[in-house]
Amino acid sequence: MALSVSRKIYREILNERVFSTPLLIARHCFSSAQTAPNIPHSAKKGRLLTGATIGLVIVGGTYVYTVDEATFCGWLFSATKLVNPFFALLDPEVAHRLAVSAAARGWIPREKRPDPSNIGLEVWGRKFSNPIGLAAGFDKNAEAVDGLLGLGFGFVEVGSVTPVPQEGNPKPRIFRLPEGALINRCGFNGEGVVAVAKRLDAQHGKRKLDETSRNPSSSTDEAKHRGKAGPGILGVNLGKNKTSEDAAADYVQGVHTLSQYADYLVINVSSPNTPGLRMLQGRKQLEDLVKKVQAARDEMQWGKEGPPPLLVKIAPDLSKEDLEDIAAVALALCLDGLIISNTTVSRPDPVSKNPVAREVGGLSGKPLFNLSTNILKEMYVLTKGKIPLIGCGGVSSGGDAYQKIRAGATLVQLYTAFGYGGPALIPQIKAELAECLERDGFKFITEAVGVDCR
Numbered sequence: 001m002a003l004s005v006s007r008k009i010y011r012e013i014l015n016e017r018v019f020s021t022p023l024l025i026a027r028h029c030f031s032s033a034q035t036a037p038n039i040p041h042s043a044k045k046g047r048l049l050t051g052a053t054i055g056l057v058i059v060g061g062t063y064v065y066t067v068d069e070a071t072f073c074g075w076l077f078s079a080t081k082l083v084n085p086f087f088a089l090l091d092p093e094v095a096h097r098l099a100v101s102a103a104a105r106g107w108i109p110r111e112k113r114p115d116p117s118n119i120g121l122e123v124w125g126r127k128f129s130n131p132i133g134l135a136a137g138f139d140k141n142a143e144a145v146d147g148l149l150g151l152g153f154g155f156v157e158v159g160s161v162t163p164v165p166q167e168g169n170p171k172p173r174i175f176r177l178p179e180g181a182l183i184n185r186c187g188f189n190g191e192g193v194v195a196v197a198k199r200l201d202a203q204h205g206k207r208k209l210d211e212t213s214r215n216p217s218s219s220t221d222e223a224k225h226r227g228k229a230g231p232g233i234l235g236v237n238l239g240k241n242k243t244s245e246d247a248a249a250d251y252v253q254g255v256h257t258l259s260q261y262a263d264y265l266v267i268n269v270s271s272p273n274t275p276g277l278r279m280l281q282g283r284k285q286l287e288d289l290v291k292k293v294q295a296a297r298d299e300m301q302w303g304k305e306g307p308p309p310l311l312v313k314i315a316p317d318l319s320k321e322d323l324e325d326i327a328a329v330a331l332a333l334c335l336d337g338l339i340i341s342n343t344t345v346s347r348p349d350p351v352s353k354n355p356v357a358r359e360v361g362g363l364s365g366k367p368l369f370n371l372s373t374n375i376l377k378e379m380y381v382l383t384k385g386k387i388p389l390i391g392c393g394g395v396s397s398g399g400d401a402y403q404k405i406r407a408g409a410t411l412v413q414l415y416t417a418f419g420y421g422g423p424a425l426i427p428q429i430k431a432e433l434a435e436c437l438e439r440d441g442f443k444f445i446t447e448a449v450g451v452d453c454r
């Protein structure tokens with residue numbers, strides 16, 4: 001949208017409104033120079049300056065008008081880097097609020113360039129134009145799905161959404177660390193399932209217009225444009241209310257209210273800021289929970305495409321035994337996937353030396369990369385590569401995304417690095433990932449999944 005607005009302005013400059021103005025001014029300058037030779041020196045200088053400025057605008061405008069859409073799009077994405085220092089000055093939660101509002105209003109660039117062909121893939125029968133997704137927590141209330149997908153993410157996960165609206169923990173509750181990290185103890189602040197369902201309902205109408213992401217054989221115009229600013233894939237991440245005593249009932253309510261809008265569903269049992277939540281990762285608890293949620297989902301009326309896949313998001317702070325239990329449940333109950341991982345309660349070096357590291361909450365960003373990638377590898381081995389895994393934690397470059405894929409991830413997510421790097425990071429990661437695959441001789445991304453575990 002920003003692109004088309006800018007181009008429209010330049011078109012107007014060139015064709016209609018402004019183009020005539022400098023001509024008039026030039027004519028005026030010329031004729032007045034002949035008929036009124038006694039103009040003061042300062043006025044002449046002023047006219048010269050105005051003429052030069054208008055000339056520059058015309059030349060610049062003409063140049064922009066003639067460049068192709070892809071180049072212009074690249075400029076817009078690069079230009080967003082100029083805003084990053086301003087955001088860094090703001091309180092993290094205020095900066096986040098601003099970013100979500102801007103994305104909701106379409107005040108961010110829209111990706112018009114097709115993704116590199118070697119990073120597209122199909123998972124759960126759905127086409128992903130690239131494997132880079134936005135992790136849960138950024139758009140908790142599904143306010144900016146279209147804008148965020150338009151940035152070029154292969155998929156966007158909203159939530160965590162709880163049945164009843166919650167304020168979350170007292171502020172401040174998000175802290176920046178200079179190591180490219182964050183600590184947060186938000187505690188599932190959100191508007192609740194009903195508000196999110198209403199919002200998705202409005203958007204779902206739009207999403208429904210384009211069935212291409214669900215129907216790979218479609219050859220409509222929209223299908224051809226998939227992977228640019230297409231509708232993309234939407235994940236819905238479900239949480240539980242802080243005071244709720246029946247966790248399963250909370251997730252089931254989430255399924256009943258939101259699953260019709262989701263391309264995939266996530267049971268989040270790994271946020272460290274809701275007391276008792278991580279206990280649900282235990283073998284027996286997880287088994288009971290997944291069975292109830294699967295039953296709730298399967299009881300609903302689904303069209304020929306069937307119900308949305310169900311995934312579980314786990315913590316990076318699990319023992320080998322915990323991981324074995326989760327893998328056993330995932331395989332036995334035919335879970336559709338696992339997201340590895342959420343934030344960590346540990347404080348790996350070099351963060352541990354920072355006084356901010358004493359803040360209570362989950363650590364995300366670069367210092368989480370090794371921990372979450374190691375867990376990912378272990379889980380890939382334990383599940384024998386049979387279940388799609390989404391690698392999440394500390395991804396801030398195409399090289400990081402590639403490492404996650406080699407460690408067993410079919411798809412990759414990020415949050416913190418996007419917060420620091422802004423929109424320009426997304427095309428950069430995709431281009432770097434495509435280069436990594438090409439460098440190592442992988443024609444398709446799927447060939448690289450788990451190669452470091454074999």
Ligand SMILES: Cc1cc2nc3c(=O)[nH]c(=O)nc-3n(C[C@H](O)[C@H](O)[C@H](O)COP(=O)(O)O)c2cc1C
Pocket residue numbers: 135136137138140159160174182184186188237268271313341342343364365366368392393394395413414415416417
């Ligand atoms: C401020 C903040 C809020 C988050 N909220 C959620 C959430 O509601 N649900 C969830 O599953 N994960 C949440 N996460 C975790 C992220 O989805 C992700 O798993 C984690 O940050 C690791 O990825 P990263 O290092 O790329 O940020 C949140 C993370 C941050 C920084």
